[in-house]
Amino acid sequence: MKPKKLPRSFFNRPADQVAPDLLGFHLCHQLGSKVIKSRIVETEAYVGVEDKACHAFKGRTPRTEVMFGPPGHAYVYLVYGMHELFNIVTAEKGLAHAVLIRAGEPVGDHSLNLSGPGRFTKALKISRSHNQADLTRLPLYVEEAEPAKSIKVSQRIGVDYAGHWAKRLLRFFDAESSQISGPRHLIAKARPFKLK
């Protein structure tokens, strides 16, 4: 398969459709003459203003402004005062959907730890300076690759406060990957998911 940057149309769909489709694809960051690549193995969908676990639930603020913009852009923010988390804005402008990238596997000759959303951004050298970056262009882009063969779904992690939204199966991961993050019991409870 010839590597190819994903076009904006790929991202112009609801987050719960984009999130499983991203598994197996590569997130690439060009730094000078080098490109750091990671195979995406774990994602979570945040489905807009009705989703209590989604930052956009509280409405449009300076921080969440990007989410209300057009799809295919980065939403990077700080949690717990220490970790920067990388999201991709999806669905049509105004819906404020996003996909959180939670884990990846190294691609190429590097041996980085990409298991966990905080580690993922650290390893790929992604920071808040990339907030609002257009992901259909350099230096940050998603490359099409072999899709994950076996996908599982579970509840999202760290969103217990979100009432019935916490129970929705919006976390997707490659069942064959060893880099999956989060509590074991959620991984054990996960169930198979078939792409449409």
Place this chain on the structure above:
DNA sequence: CGTCAGATTCTCT
């Protein structure tokens, strides 16, 4: 294996 507290700072009330 499991649970738990602490680090550290931004965001919105």
Place this chain on the structure above:
DNA sequence: GAGAATCTGACGC
């Protein structure tokens, strides 16, 4: 001023 889409290391079984 409270709480957060996390990670690590300590301790108990």
